[in-house]
Amino acid sequence: MVTKNQHIELIVSRIEADQTGHWSVYFHRPANFVFAAGDWIDIQFEGRQLHGGITYSIASSPTESDMRITFREGISEFKKALQSIKPNDRLTISQYGNDYDFQLKKNQASVLIAGGIGIAPFRSMLKEMFDTHQDSDVTLIYLNQNEDFLFKDELELWSKRLTNLSISYIATKDINRKKREKLILSLVKSPHRNFYISGPPAMVESNEHLLIDMGVEVRDIRIDSFGGY
Numbered sequence: 001m002v003t004k005n006q007h008i009e010l011i012v013s014r015i016e017a018d019q020t021g022h023w024s025v026y027f028h029r030p031a032n033f034v035f036a037a038g039d040w041i042d043i044q045f046e047g048r049q050l051h052g053g054i055t056y057s058i059a060s061s062p063t064e065s066d067m068r069i070t071f072r073e074g075i076s077e078f079k080k081a082l083q084s085i086k087p088n089d090r091l092t093i094s095q096y097g098n099d100y101d102f103q104l105k106k107n108q109a110s111v112l113i114a115g116g117i118g119i120a121p122f123r124s125m126l127k128e129m130f131d132t133h134q135d136s137d138v139t140l141i142y143l144n145q146n147e148d149f150l151f152k153d154e155l156e157l158w159s160k161r162l163t164n165l166s167i168s169y170i171a172t173k174d175i176n177r178k179k180r181e182k183l184i185l186s187l188v189k190s191p192h193r194n195f196y197i198s199g200p201p202a203m204v205e206s207n208e209h210l211l212i213d214m215g216v217e218v219r220d221i222r223i224d225s226f227g228g229y
């Protein structure tokens with residue numbers, strides 16, 4: 001686990017509605033703030049201590065000029081404040097980093113499994129791959145309850161240009177667990193890959209077990225578990 005404690009000021013540039021029930025907040029990129037694709041930040045409104053989840057994956061890539069978080073709408077004090085944020089509002093990052101080496105290994109075959117909003121750190125990684133013309137062998141398996149897949153237009157564009165990037169979208173609402181697991185296993189061609197799982201804890205845990213049962217070594221599985229859901 002690599003975590004850095006540092007007080008970094010964030011200034012909001014804009015907020016945008018994404019797919020139904022999801023929002024992105026964009027910040028001016030703080031000077032000298034260096035992060036890696038896959039990192040998360042702990043944020044709080046300046047001068048306030050609001051209740052709710054404060055940890056968000058950085059959904060933008062280090063190659064982009066603005067910094068972006070994308071979140072699922074909620075009802076906590078913190079979420080309500082995020083949803084009504086205005087340009088020039090100020091927040092602070094108190095900690096940032098990544099858990100369990102959650103960073104893509106360049107030029108190695110990787111399988112990314114996203115559940116819903118768990119796509120956020122993968123957007124960062126794939127956008128970086130696209131912008132730096134790194135055509136590594138990457139399979140993204142993107143699970144979502146319905147057909148409203150966040151970032152789908154961008155993902156489609158990147159997969160057209162990156163010939164070794166393949167993306168499968170699985171809407172889970174109409175399929176049972178058995179069918180879902182069968183589908184995932186059919187897309188994971190070999191246990192000898194780097195695996196990354198990101199999403200709500202129950203989704204992360206069940207896919208971790210699925211991979212271990214198919215023979216993947218625990219050391220080859222990296223997880224980003226979005227506590228709070």
Ligand SMILES: Cc1cc2nc3c(=O)[nH]c(=O)nc-3n(C[C@H](O)[C@H](O)[C@H](O)COP(=O)(O)OP(=O)(O)OC[C@H]3O[C@@H](n4cnc5c(N)ncnc54)[C@H](O)[C@@H]3O)c2cc1C
Nearest residue numbers: 040052053055056057070071072074075076120226227228
């Ligand atoms: C490493 C890491 C990275 C993360 N990255 C992200 C990220 O990129 N994006 C992100 O969104 N989250 C992310 N999270 C989770 C985030 O930190 C919060 O925990 C999560 O968003 C829940 O927020 P909240 O606790 O403020 O509650 P809320 O979102 O307000 O939810 C609180 C509870 O109310 C329920 N609820 C929400 N809305 C309604 C409603 N309308 N009616 C009834 N019940 C409702 C929720 O299901 C939940 O049980 C990450 C967490 C970790 C640990």
